Amino acid sequence: MIEISHVNKWYGPSFQVLKDCTTSVAKGEVVVVCGPSGSGKSTLIKCVNALEPFQEGQIILDGVKVNDPKTDLPKLRARVGMVFQHFELFPHLRIIENLCLAQEKVLGRSHDEAVAKGDKLLERVGLKAHANKYPAELSGGQQQRVAIARALAMDPIAMLFDEPTSALDPEMISEVLDVMVDLAHEGMTMMVVTHEMGFASKVAHRVIFMDKGEIVEDAQKTDFFGSPRSERAQKFLSKILSH
Amino acid sequence: MNYNWNWHIFFEPNPTGAGTYLDLLVSGLWLTIKTALLAWIIALIFGTIIGILRSLPSKAASWISFCYVEFFRNMPLLVQLFLWFFVLPELLPRTAGLWLKQLPNAPFWTAAIGVGLFMSARVAVQLAAGIASLPRGQKQAATALGLTTTQGYRYVLLPMAFRIIMPPLTSEFLNTVKNTSVAITIGLIELTGQARAMQEFSFQVFEAFTAATIMYLAINIIVVTGMRFLERSLAIPGYITGK
Numbered sequence: 323m324i325e326i327s328h329v330n331k332w333y334g335p336s337f338q339v340l341k342d343c344t345t346s347v348a349k350g351e352v353v354v355v356c357g358p359s360g361s362g363k364s365t366l367i368k369c370v371n372a373l374e375p376f377q378e379g380q381i382i383l384d385g386v387k388v389n390d391p392k393t394d395l396p397k398l399r400a401r402v403g404m405v406f407q408h409f410e411l412f413p414h415l416r417i418i419e420n421l422c423l424a425q426e427k428v429l430g431r432s433h434d435e436a437v438a439k440g441d442k443l444l445e446r447v448g449l450k451a452h453a454n455k456y457p458a459e460l461s462g463g464q465q466q467r468v469a470i471a472r473a474l475a476m477d478p479i480a481m482l483f484d485e486p487t488s489a490l491d492p493e494m495i496s497e498v499l500d501v502m503v504d505l506a507h508e509g510m511t512m513m514v515v516t517h518e519m520g521f522a523s524k525v526a527h528r529v530i531f532m533d534k535g536e537i538v539e540d541a542q543k544t545d546f547f548g549s550p551r552s553e554r555a556q557k558f559l560s561k562i563l564s565h
Numbered sequence: 566m567n568y569n570w571n572w573h574i575f576f577e578p579n580p581t582g583a584g585t586y587l588d589l590l591v592s593g594l595w596l597t598i599k600t601a602l603l604a605w606i607i608a609l610i611f612g613t614i615i616g617i618l619r620s621l622p623s624k625a626a627s628w629i630s631f632c633y634v635e636f637f638r639n640m641p642l643l644v645q646l647f648l649w650f651f652v653l654p655e656l657l658p659r660t661a662g663l664w665l666k667q668l669p670n671a672p673f674w675t676a677a678i679g680v681g682l683f684m685s686a687r688v689a690v691q692l693a694a695g696i697a698s699l700p701r702g703q704k705q706a707a708t709a710l711g712l713t714t715t716q717g718y719r720y721v722l723l724p725m726a727f728r729i730i731m732p733p734l735t736s737e738f739l740n741t742v743k744n745t746s747v748a749i750t751i752g753l754i755e756l757t758g759q760a761r762a763m764q765e766f767s768f769q770v771f772e773a774f775t776a777a778t779i780m781y782l783a784i785n786i787i788v789v790t791g792m793r794f795l796e797r798s799l800a801i802p803g804y805i806t807g808k
Contacts, residue, residue: 373705400711410706413804414724423720424710458803476710 323349323480323511324370329379331365331535339365340376341535347480352512354522357532358558363515364407366532367482370513371402384479400428403473407485409465411457417444417468418453421475429476436475443471447501463494470501480511487518517562523547531555574769575776586763590773593759594780600677600755601742601784607681608741612688617718619693630689637686642747646679650751676748676755684741691733695726728799735792739785756780 324347331340339362347353355363368374370381372388372395381388386398411420421440425431431439444450447467449460457465466486473481483502487495499521506512506525516522522529522543529546531539531554539546539555550556575587619630637645650672654662668674699722707717727734746757754762760777764770 368705371709373709396708396711396713399709402709404706404709406702406706406709408700408702410700410702412703412706412721412725414728414801424712427716427720428711456802456804458801472710 323347323351323384324513325380325382326366326370327380327382329366329369329376329381331362331369331374331376331378339535340369343379343532343535343537345530345537345540347511347513349511350509351527352506352510352514352525353528353530354526355513355515355530355532356517356519356522356558357538360534361532362535363532364484367484367513367515370482371399371404373399373404396428400424400476401479403470403476403478403481405466405469405473405481405483405486407488409457409462409469409489411465411468411472413457416454416456417449417460420457420468421472424472425475439475440471443474444468447471448497461494462490463497466490466494466498467501470498470505474505480513481505483512483514483516485515485517487516519547519559519563531558533558568771569769570771571769572772574763574767574772577767579763580766586767586773587776589759589763590756590776590780593754593756593777594784596673596754597742597745597756597781598784600673600680600745600748600753603677604681604684604745605738605741607678608684608688608737611682611685612692613723615685615689616692616696617723619689620696620722621714630693634686634689637682638690642680642683642744643750645683646675646747646751649679650675672748672751672753675751676745676753680741680744680748683744684737687737687740688734691730691737692726695730696722698729699725728796728801731792731796731799735789735796738788738792742784742788743781 326346327344329340329343330338332338343362343366345353355367357363365374369376370383370388376389383398383402386393388398411417412423415423418437418440421443422433422436425436425439426433441450441453444453447470449464449467449471452460452464457468460468470486486502487498490498495518499518502512502514502521503525514521514526526543529539529541529543530537531546531550531552533554538552539550541550546555547559550559575590576585578584579586579589581589615630615633618626619634621627640648654665656662657665665671703721703725704717707721712720745755748755749758749761756777760773763773767773
């Protein structure tokens, strides 16, 4: 589904954020990307739907080359859902309007169709009662669930999560993770940047560990948590699992 | 001070043979309002276009907007009006220049367009600042949903940016009204012009300019009230100025 091969990315002439990153996500697979901050994991996931450009290598998404100038990027992006660390709901639109905007403007669905779809997804994330509120009237956890619903409204073939729980209060993390776990169990293809190792050990198939722009480890979940091969991954795990 | 106060002067016939002195001032008031409204519309349209260009990542776009903004905001308004009214017709080919000079209502159109363009540079800078003040993730979220750049601006960035810059925009609207008085120098007999005419005909300078002052004040109180009302009606529950 997602093929990342030999991706190199620089900021400016000298600072290399991604170094020869190669990995893939198969259909229905859940891959967790972790690593210390500044390791390039968010940048890598943003390269997948071309939110960030990269200079070398290639990424192929469901058979379409992302870094081909001929690719219709808006069309491609519409097929991949993305959830951000800071939710990024559109503050001037009601919750239901947040879910309808791209359905109508990008997919060309009628308003009624979009609302019906939106309602169904809000029900699924347990927020149907809030459909007519504005984002600022919801808690962080609720906003993130809306953001997931908004991405799902586009019927994506894969979902990208960029630290979806990092900006949340501890008691709100589980409500978001519950939604993500359900999604994973339904067979959604997911690439998740997160520090939630509990989530990783529960639903991930594979774990990618990044450090300083490199993919240091790319292993099956059991291997990763059992015996990570690299010293850096061991160190990272010992730090975040010790508490 | 040896001055003959005469507040009844407003109801005495003016020497043009068309009504009283008050009628003279009111006709000036209408011309001020017409000029200011047209100038404000021009300022908003051009300011929005240039403001958007200023916020785009493209080098060409930021170069164009840079030149535009610096040209219009770094020259005194008076000089700009002289430029459009006296100099431009001389620079054009003879026939075009002649046509421009013989245009009916030339002072009105020159004033509205001149003040409008002058103000548009200020609107552009404010709009660009408003857009820049939005979280970077907003644009990314719009892009990730498959919205094109145009759609992203139309449905996501501009609605928020305009709400944020509403208070300074109110000031710019007020400035537009006041700046139309400079057009007296190119022969537009608006409110200030009529007040001067009244002074010259009747020698009641204090009464004339008291009335003009009150009229400017009245227009701007209406503008302030109107903008307040607009601001309130666009406020988003739970967000910045919203309740």
